[in-house]
Amino acid sequence: MLSTSSTLATARAPASRRSTPRADGRPTRVATRMAARVATRVATRALGGAYVALTPAQNHVAYSQVLAGTRGHTQIRAASALAANSRSFRTVLVATETYDEEMELGLDAAPSLGAGEGPAAEKQVKTYGPNARVTATGRILAIGDVHGDIQKLLDCLFIAGLIAQDADGIRWVGEDATVVQLGDVLDRGDAEISTVLLIRELDKQARLFGGAFHMLNGNHESLNVAGDFRYVTPGAFWESAMAAGLDEAEARRSNDAVLQARWALYRPGGVMAKELSQNPTVLIVNDEIVFAHGGLLPHHVEYGIQRINDEVARWMRGADCTDGSSPTPPFTAMGDSNSVMWNRTFGKERCSPYDRMHMKTQLDATLDRVGAKAMVVGHTPQMSGLNAECNGRIWRVDVGMSSGVLGAEAQVLEFSKDQQSGDLLATLLTRDASPYLKD
Numbered sequence: 001m002l003s004t005s006s007t008l009a010t011a012r013a014p015a016s017r018r019s020t021p022r023a024d025g026r027p028t029r030v031a032t033r034m035a036a037r038v039a040t041r042v043a044t045r046a047l048g049g050a051y052v053a054l055t056p057a058q059n060h061v062a063y064s065q066v067l068a069g070t071r072g073h074t075q076i077r078a079a080s081a082l083a084a085n086s087r088s089f090r091t092v093l094v095a096t097e098t099y100d101e102e103m104e105l106g107l108d109a110a111p112s113l114g115a116g117e118g119p120a121a122e123k124q125v126k127t128y129g130p131n132a133r134v135t136a137t138g139r140i141l142a143i144g145d146v147h148g149d150i151q152k153l154l155d156c157l158f159i160a161g162l163i164a165q166d167a168d169g170i171r172w173v174g175e176d177a178t179v180v181q182l183g184d185v186l187d188r189g190d191a192e193i194s195t196v197l198l199i200r201e202l203d204k205q206a207r208l209f210g211g212a213f214h215m216l217n218g219n220h221e222s223l224n225v226a227g228d229f230r231y232v233t234p235g236a237f238w239e240s241a242m243a244a245g246l247d248e249a250e251a252r253r254s255n256d257a258v259l260q261a262r263w264a265l266y267r268p269g270g271v272m273a274k275e276l277s278q279n280p281t282v283l284i285v286n287d288e289i290v291f292a293h294g295g296l297l298p299h300h301v302e303y304g305i306q307r308i309n310d311e312v313a314r315w316m317r318g319a320d321c322t323d324g325s326s327p328t329p330p331f332t333a334m335g336d337s338n339s340v341m342w343n344r345t346f347g348k349e350r351c352s353p354y355d356r357m358h359m360k361t362q363l364d365a366t367l368d369r370v371g372a373k374a375m376v377v378g379h380t381p382q383m384s385g386l387n388a389e390c391n392g393r394i395w396r397v398d399v400g401m402s403s404g405v406l407g408a409e410a411q412v413l414e415f416s417k418d419q420q421s422g423d424l425l426a427t428l429l430t431r432d433a434s435p436y437l438k439d
Helices: 029-039 071-085 150-159 193-207 219-225 234-243 248-253 255-266 271-276 298-303 305-317 353-370
Strands: 002-004 043-047 050-054 140-143 163-166 169-172 178-181 212-215 282-285 289-292 374-377 387-389 394-396 412-417 424-429
Touching: 150 163, 150 193, 169 193, 178 193, 178 282, 193 212, 193 234, 193 271, 219 255, 219 271, 219 305, 234 248, 234 255, 248 255, 255 271, 271 305, 282 305, 289 353, 298 305, 298 353, 353 374, 353 387
Parallel strands: 002 424, 140 178, 178 212, 289 374, 374 394
Antiparallel strands: 043 050, 140 412, 163 169, 282 289, 387 394, 412 424
16 A cells, blocks of 8 residues: 655645745755856866865856855765765776776775665675665655756755765765665766765765665666767766866867767776666665666566666676677667656656556556556656656656756655555655754
């Protein structure tokens, strides 16, 4: 039985997305968004554990204004420092065709999915890719598409009571909570690598308490590994160039060098591609909730959920096939509009009675086959905010919160268990409706 908290009915996103002055003195949405646009353009680089702020070249990014001292700016710098000082980003890769296994991001930073410890660890099944089924003992939280907006991710984490900021920086306080970010961290925003590394560092901290922070692969992760950089912002090109070790003068001088530097990181077998290979494409938590970027359909289940995760991981890692060839992008995961990453079967906010009937038929068949109660998807921005269909069995969490999409308010979906009935409860968390935010 899946029930919805009364919070859902009262905490929907406001119809207007315009900012209004805040009586409590906190930054308005416009101020916070401007801070995000400025501060996320400061790429991070770790050299010997030191945090270095790199000012983007003028021909790539123009600062519109400086808002140092705002809450958003402070949070972003703290998050960037946390990511940069984590072992995940302990070195950089020089943009050449040679690849050193010891330089792989995340090689020893966070446990490889499928080798975790504690109650939230993945089942010990020997697979090539991340395990498709995991267990969680605490709250389960879903965060939609981030698209390079590290400020909105931080907003989500504060709203959900998962992180705190003090003199030492940002740290995990979510105890044994399990977070699932639905993919599309890349593209449309400037802070891509730093956001991935922030997730990795918080995952490492969460696992010490029996929690976890999972990031799924979405269609924009697969686009970048395939070399499709159409949606990459100038700031993100600069960030990847600096992470690849490209000389700043060369980056200013040659757009081609910047492009090649990004390809060196994201090509199959590259540092960032291998980092993304740790992400599941499909994740099922506690055999109850299915998470997939676009959505899981019956023919995906028939093909094999773990098989999908394995094939995406093999492709991203550039693993050789038995005949010596390189693996091709897995069709079922990302090949067309019916694939896991690209389909919008469950994302249509306004649909005809036929579409709604088709949605319910596909959903019921999928959930019955995997034995789950509900599914959570991203991919399709929801103009009305986070919402549900089919009696709470399908949840859409892409609210377009990135400043590169709709700039909507951050929203988080929380699943918990009713203490008496054992029913799965779903609650919408927002800045104005969260029991975890202190006044």
